[in-house]
Amino acid sequence: MSEGVEWALHSCVNLAWMEGQAVTAAKLAAIYGLPAAYLNKQLQALAKAGILTSTSGPRGGFRLAREPDRITLLDVVTAIEGAEDAFRCEQILRNGPSADPEIDYRRTCAISIAMRKAELAWRRELAGQTIADILAQVGRTAPAAASNVRSWFANVRP
Amino acid sequence: MSEGVEWALHSCVNLAWMEGQAVTAAKLAAIYGLPAAYLNKQLQALAKAGILTSTSGPRGGFRLAREPDRITLLDVVTAIEGAEDAFRCEQILRNGPSADPEIDYRRTCAISIAMRKAELAWRRELAGQTIADILAQVGRTAPAAASNVRSWFANVRP
DNA sequence: GAGTTATTACTCGGATAATCGTTGTCCGAGTAGGATAGG
DNA sequence: CCTATCCTACTCGGACAACGATTATCCGAGTAATAACTC
Numbered sequence: 001m002s003e004g005v006e007w008a009l010h011s012c013v014n015l016a017w018m019e020g021q022a023v024t025a026a027k028l029a030a031i032y033g034l035p036a037a038y039l040n041k042q043l044q045a046l047a048k049a050g051i052l053t054s055t056s057g058p059r060g061g062f063r064l065a066r067e068p069d070r071i072t073l074l075d076v077v078t079a080i081e082g083a084e085d086a087f088r089c090e091q092i093l094r095n096g097p098s099a100d101p102e103i104d105y106r107r108t109c110a111i112s113i114a115m116r117k118a119e120l121a122w123r124r125e126l127a128g129q130t131i132a133d134i135l136a137q138v139g140r141t142a143p144a145a146a147s148n149v150r151s152w153f154a155n156v157r158p
Numbered sequence: 159m160s161e162g163v164e165w166a167l168h169s170c171v172n173l174a175w176m177e178g179q180a181v182t183a184a185k186l187a188a189i190y191g192l193p194a195a196y197l198n199k200q201l202q203a204l205a206k207a208g209i210l211t212s213t214s215g216p217r218g219g220f221r222l223a224r225e226p227d228r229i230t231l232l233d234v235v236t237a238i239e240g241a242e243d244a245f246r247c248e249q250i251l252r253n254g255p256s257a258d259p260e261i262d263y264r265r266t267c268a269i270s271i272a273m274r275k276a277e278l279a280w281r282r283e284l285a286g287q288t289i290a291d292i293l294a295q296v297g298r299t300a301p302a303a304a305s306n307v308r309s310w311f312a313n314v315r316p
Numbered sequence: 317g318a319g320t321t322a323t324t325a326c327t328c329g330g331a332t333a334a335t336c337g338t339t340g341t342c343c344g345a346g347t348a349g350g351a352t353a354g355g
Numbered sequence: 356c357c358t359a360t361c362c363t364a365c366t367c368g369g370a371c372a373a374c375g376a377t378t379a380t381c382c383g384a385g386t387a388a389t390a391a392c393t394c
Contacts, residue, residue: 001244002377009269010250024327032250038379044329056327057386073272086159086244092168092190097310098303110295111167114231118283125276137268145256152255160338182366196340202368214366215347323390328383335378342371351362 004042005080007034011043012051012076012131013138016068017146018153022061027156031149042080049079069132074123076131087115162200163238165192169201170209170234170289171296174226175304176311180219185314189307200238207237227290232281234289245273 011028025043029036043062046052051071052062064071089112091105106112138145169186183198201220204210209229210220222229247270249263264270296303 001246003248004378005245006248006250006269013269026327031254033253034250035379037381040328041330041379047328054328055386056329056384058324058326058388060327060386062328073276087163088159090161090164092164092192095191096189096307098300098306108299110292110299111164111171113295114284114287114292117287118231118280121283122276122280125279126273129272129275134268134272137271141266141268142256148256149254162339184366193340195342198367199340199369205367212367213347214345214368216349216363216365218347218366220367317394319392319394321390321392323388325386325388327386329385331380331382333378333380335376337374337376339374340372343368344370345366345368347364347366349362349364351360353358353360355356355358 002080004038004045005077007032007039008042008046008076008080009073009134011039011062012046012064012068012071013134014149014153015052015062015064016131016135017149018063020063022055022059022063023153024061027153028062030156031152046076046079049075051075051079064131067132068135069130071131072127073129073131073134074126077126085116085119087112087119089115160238162196162203163235165190165197166200166204166234166238167231167292169197169220170204170222170226170229171292172307172311173210173220173222174289174293175307176221178221180213180217180221181311182219185311186220188314189310204234204237207233209233209237222289225290226293227288229289230285231287231289231292232284235284243274243277245270245277247273 010032014028014031015023025040026036028043029039043052043054047054047062047065050065053065054060054062089106089109091109093099093103093105093109094101135146168190172186172189173181183201184194186201187194187197201210201212205212205220205223208223211223212218212220247264247267249267251257251261251263251267252259293304
């Protein structure tokens with residue numbers, strides 16, 4: 001899985017803590033020492049997926065497009081990784097001795113079905129967790145994190 | 159996910175139908191028109207994981223190392239893809255403003271925990287399905303497949 | 317002083333390379349079966 | 356005819372390239388704040 005997923009999730013959490021204030025890609029990258037231009041690329045993907053909104057020019061940057069409890073982890077992962085399954089059935093049965101050109105083996109092949117079942121379980125788990133859940137969890141285990149991030153963004157050299 | 163997973167799973171099913179008779183990598187590849195040398199690589203991984211046994215020389219080949227109901231889909235996927243999680247937490251929090259060198263963020267970071275939870279759901283689903291389950295499912299939907307494969311292996315040019 | 321305009325610095329956005337993992341290929345080590353020669 | 360030895364063909368096993376995706380970088384289009392200028 002792309003490393004950008006981790007960056008995107010942490011960026012969403014940080015943006016949630018900024019409560020609607022726009023933050024530039026450069027600052028979001030600097031907080032963890034990430035390459036700014038590349039993180040920018042990931043944030044663009046999030047914007048294209050409707051998770052973030054972007055504004056250009058001075059005082060511009062990114063902000064969450066909707067409330068944290070409306071953003072699931074699956075939304076973020078799908079925005080970065082794409083919507084297709086990790087296991088993609090190539091229908092190799094079409095070249096086998098029992099092949100039938102009429103059949104769509106992505107729907108009938110027992111292996112494909114079993115793998116898809118596992119993938120759906122994964123997706124269901126991700127869809128059941130939102131950015132708000134992450135915020136709440138961090139609020140319990142590391143209550144200082146939110147204000148630390150806010151003051152860091154306030155004091156960082158522009 | 160590597161395409162070799164699909165090949166490995168189908169090969170395991172075909173080997174199960176051969177009931178202990180050794181089949182060469184070349185034949186297993188020819189049945190679906192796959193590159194023989196590359197499939198051989200995947201089968202080696204399965205052998206190293208203890209899922210298959212391999213014998214060299216004439217009349218050699220691969221066979222299942224244990225009964226199909228003792229081989230889970232997770233066993234096969236792990237043998238090909240490796241044991242580490244798809245989402246690997248790089249602990250970027252270590253570079254953040256609230257960093258603590260003592261903390262192992264792979265265990266405490268809320269994002270890491272949430273992603274791991276989804277991954278475990280995926281693994282649980284795969285671990286709950288065996289090659290025998292696939293065989294049973296195919297036996298219901300395409301009863302001719304097993305004998306088709308057996309006669310194909312019997313008649314194929316050596 | 318207020319409004320308007322030109323400027324300027326800043327930010328995203330997409331186009332462009334570098335790196336790494338997956339995919340694909342090849343040849344050598346080892347083995348088992350069979351042919352062969354001897355008893 | 357039986358047995359032991361040699362040989363041959365076959366198969367796995369790991370070492371060696373090619374391709375593609377991910378990772379990383381750079382510069383241009385657009386924008387909003389700012390400063391200057393006019394009335």
